[in-house]
Amino acid sequence: MVPVVRRHLEGDGYRVYENPDGSDYFDLAARRDGEVGLVELKLDRDAVVLYQALRRRAWGDWVAVALASERAARRLAERPSSEARASIGVWWVKGDGVEVLRPALRWGRASDTPVLSAARAQFEEWLDRVDRGEIPPGVRWEGLQREVGRLSQGRRFREWTLEEASGREQR
Numbered sequence: 100m101v102p103v104v105r106r107h108l109e110g111d112g113y114r115v116y117e118n119p120d121g122s123d124y125f126d127l128a129a130r131r132d133g134e135v136g137l138v139e140l141k142l143d144r145d146a147v148v149l150y151q152a153l154r155r156r157a158w159g160d161w162v163a164v165a166l167a168s169e170r171a172a173r174r175l176a177e178r179p180s181s182e183a184r185a186s187i188g189v190w191w192v193k194g195d196g197v198e199v200l201r202p203a204l205r206w207g208r209a210s211d212t213p214v215l216s217a218a219r220a221q222f223e224e225w226l227d228r229v230d231r232g233e234i235p236p237g238v239r240w241e242g243l244q245r246e247v248g249r250l251s252q253g254r255r256f257r258e259w260t261l262e263e264a265s266g267r268e269q270r
Contacts, residue, residue: 116128121238142168
C-alpha cells in the first residue's frame, strides 16, 4: 500500500516521508508549501486506524487513513462521527490507485493552538533535518515519545479531546 499512497501524494506535489520517525509511529508524512499531512495505513482494521489518526492530529494540518479493504474504508467513510473524526480523510487503496472516499480537512495550523505549537515546530524541524540528511532514514527520533506524552497532558489519548480551530477547509 505504501508505494501506491506515496505515488498518489507525490502526484499532488507532496514530498513524502515513509516511517520518518524510525519507530513506526507515523506511517507516512507529506509536506507541500509549509503544509504537513499524515497518512495512517491499515489492511482492514478501520476502528484501529481511526484511533491512530486521532492520536496523530496534533502533528499535521490534516490526517487521512488509507485502507486496503473497500468494505472497511466505505464503512469508515459512512460512519456517523464527531467533528474531529469527520475531518479525517478516508482513502481506499484500490489496486494501483487511491480512491478518496472522504477528503481530509485541515484543522488549522498547530501554531493556532498553543499546546500544540511547540510539538508541531519540533516535528517540522525533524522533517527539515531528514531533508538536510542530518537524520538518516530509519533512525528513531529521540524525544518523540516524550512529546506524545506531553501532548496527552497525562491522560490516555482516548480521553483527550481537542477542539480544533474553526473554519475548516478542504485539502
